Amino acid sequence: MPDERSALALKSALREQRMLVLRSALDKRMAVAGFAIMTVIVLLAVLAPVLAPAGPYEINPLDRLLPPSSKHWFGTDALGRDLLSRTLYGLRISLAVGGSTALASSALGLLLGLLSGYFSFAENIIMRICEGMMAIPPMLLAIALVAALGSTSFNVFLSLSVAYMPLVARVARSSTLSVREQTYIEAIKSQGASWARVLFGHIAPNVMSPIIVQTTYIFASAIIIEAALSFLGAGVPPPAPSLGNVLYDAKSVIFSAWWTTVLPGIVMMLTVLGLNILGDGIRDVMDPAG
Amino acid sequence: MEPLLKVDNLKTEFRTLRGIVTAVDGVSFEVRAGEMFGLVGESGCGKSVTSQSIMRLYDEKKLARHSGLALLDGENLLAASQKRMRQIRGRDVSMIFQDALSALNPVFTIGWQIKEVLRIHQKLGNKESREKAVDMLRLTGIPSPETRVDSYPHELSGGMRQRAMIAMALVCKPKLLIADEPTTALDVTIQAQIMEMIADLKSSLNMGVVLITHDLGVVAQTCSRVVVMYLGQIVEEGDASDIFYHPLHPYTKGLLESSPSIRTKRGAPLHVIQGSVPPLDKAGSGCRFADRCPYADKLCSSVPPMLVNAGATQKVRCRKLGSIESGV
Numbered sequence: 001m002p003d004e005r006s007a008l009a010l011k012s013a014l015r016e017q018r019m020l021v022l023r024s025a026l027d028k029r030m031a032v033a034g035f036a037i038m039t040v041i042v043l044l045a046v047l048a049p050v051l052a053p054a055g056p057y058e059i060n061p062l063d064r065l066l067p068p069s070s071k072h073w074f075g076t077d078a079l080g081r082d083l084l085s086r087t088l089y090g091l092r093i094s095l096a097v098g099g100s101t102a103l104a105s106s107a108l109g110l111l112l113g114l115l116s117g118y119f120s121f122a123e124n125i126i127m128r129i130c131e132g133m134m135a136i137p138p139m140l141l142a143i144a145l146v147a148a149l150g151s152t153s154f155n156v157f158l159s160l161s162v163a164y165m166p167l168v169a170r171v172a173r174s175s176t177l178s179v180r181e182q183t184y185i186e187a188i189k190s191q192g193a194s195w196a197r198v199l200f201g202h203i204a205p206n207v208m209s210p211i212i213v214q215t216t217y218i219f220a221s222a223i224i225i226e227a228a229l230s231f232l233g234a235g236v237p238p239p240a241p242s243l244g245n246v247l248y249d250a251k252s253v254i255f256s257a258w259w260t261t262v263l264p265g266i267v268m269m270l271t272v273l274g275l276n277i278l279g280d281g282i283r284d285v286m287d288p289a290g
Numbered sequence: 291m292e293p294l295l296k297v298d299n300l301k302t303e304f305r306t307l308r309g310i311v312t313a314v315d316g317v318s319f320e321v322r323a324g325e326m327f328g329l330v331g332e333s334g335c336g337k338s339v340t341s342q343s344i345m346r347l348y349d350e351k352k353l354a355r356h357s358g359l360a361l362l363d364g365e366n367l368l369a370a371s372q373k374r375m376r377q378i379r380g381r382d383v384s385m386i387f388q389d390a391l392s393a394l395n396p397v398f399t400i401g402w403q404i405k406e407v408l409r410i411h412q413k414l415g416n417k418e419s420r421e422k423a424v425d426m427l428r429l430t431g432i433p434s435p436e437t438r439v440d441s442y443p444h445e446l447s448g449g450m451r452q453r454a455m456i457a458m459a460l461v462c463k464p465k466l467l468i469a470d471e472p473t474t475a476l477d478v479t480i481q482a483q484i485m486e487m488i489a490d491l492k493s494s495l496n497m498g499v500v501l502i503t504h505d506l507g508v509v510a511q512t513c514s515r516v517v518v519m520y521l522g523q524i525v526e527e528g529d530a531s532d533i534f535y536h537p538l539h540p541y542t543k544g545l546l547e548s549s550p551s552i553r554t555k556r557g558a559p560l561h562v563i564q565g566s567v568p569p570l571d572k573a574g575s576g577c578r579f580a581d582r583c584p585y586a587d588k589l590c591s592s593v594p595p596m597l598v599n600a601g602a603t604q605k606v607r608c609r610k611l612g613s614i615e616s617g618v
Contacts, residue, residue, distance in 0.1 A: 006433075006434060007434040007436060007437050010434050010437050010438075011437050014437070014440075014441060014445060017445065120351070182392060183387055183389065183392040183393045184392060184393050184394055184395040184396075186347060186387075186393075187385070187387060187393040187394070187455070187458075188395070188403075188406070189347055189379070190345055190347055190379055190380065190384065190385040190459075191379060191380030191384065191406075191407045191410060191458070191459070192375075192376045192377060192378070192379035192380035192381060192407075192410050192411060193376070193380075193406075193410055194376060197410070201406070202395055205395075205397045205398070206395070206396070206397055
């Protein structure tokens, strides 16, 4: 059966080729480093109930402001709460708010970007609104929205999603404009595809890669802004331990107990750094030429 | 016999910054089932717009006016609703393109893309449509189609991509195939194979084919009838052998002389048609080829020539026909 054998050989050659793609992705050290950092951080957050030595709300007035030790790795805060536990639980909330913001704003932005890139009547309406929103810094827009809606985690997520959506919409729109002129779009139209199939089935997958990169950046940026909002009292309501709240609690003792700001701050920095490196890495892998 | 496709006095005008431009000006031709029909001309002569007009795939926003008839089995495509057009595209009329690499979506396997056409037009199970895709790939001569069906376009060679694209276009067994320069991007040996395959499929599916090309050699080998276009108008039409061996219009002659043949002396300069295709909106009132025509006189650029019968099967749009033939 030479035919069968050649088919098998072809199959393994194809598999090898795809493994090469994977390996070239592994060769991108940035992507791997970013992925590794984020894996560790997400694991820490997910396993917080297991890993944390104490509950995040457990107050212990006798152990106030203890420096880092073998019992309290990150020390304790002004109410005697274990800072490592609060940081781990804070990571959970920050990642949840940042991640859902990134996903929601990307999904909505992608949809609006696709529509405005494909239909010129939609373009004028959607893009003018987006430009108007982009004239206001995301931070300010989020504060205004939270102030109007009330500060709950959900409202923080909602207002951050609204604030970031125009960024994604713009990227999606410009990609859509170039993809829709490709011959393969004309080809699938010539096969009788409806506009919805053309737009969501054939154009959308081709505009995804810049959007995915954008999503990781928004993730990182949303974590910072959430922290800033919490710090200003417009974020996740205390005593819930978001990273911003942990830092806010630490502000009054910043000169007497350095660990209360520095250690959670480092965790937040590593998270944001990891996300940015991951974003750069994904961009390199997806667009080797750029 | 009723023709499969009857295009009658097709006129397509676009709105541009410099005003309304007539890209296709009164084109008429007929294609029968099982016939390969050639549409010849250089870039910008309106051959692609003609096919887009039949498929109604031009940019609707730029379209200024669209008139004439394009009857497919008696149904006027120019008057059909958008919904009806979507049913017709891919199922009754299909299209293949010059560059298969850009005509295949890079993020999907070729099998997925063939199945996509089936998803649009037929309700089939996943297994059934996969089998159809494999069968179609086998029909277009792709080796080990069971494996290749899962390949991405960039994993295939140029010839195989062309075959995959043709498989995608023909999976619903259309009555009419519009092939827009299907072999221009391929090297010569593959060109012959692809043309042979298209000709075979045409016979086995009893399909009409409109072959759009600038290569008169390919047309002479494969087509029965030919239309030569220049600046949106038909300048000559006839049986392929007549056009190839007895071209009447100076433009057709020029086209034929511009391609080297095996008999062309080594080192001999190749014939070129003087000048270049003028922009459509600069077309004068007379013969559109007058500026570049070696036979043209003063009257040519002011009196528009008619498409007139010349012989049993041939028609030509040239008022100097008599004097050219007598060698004056």
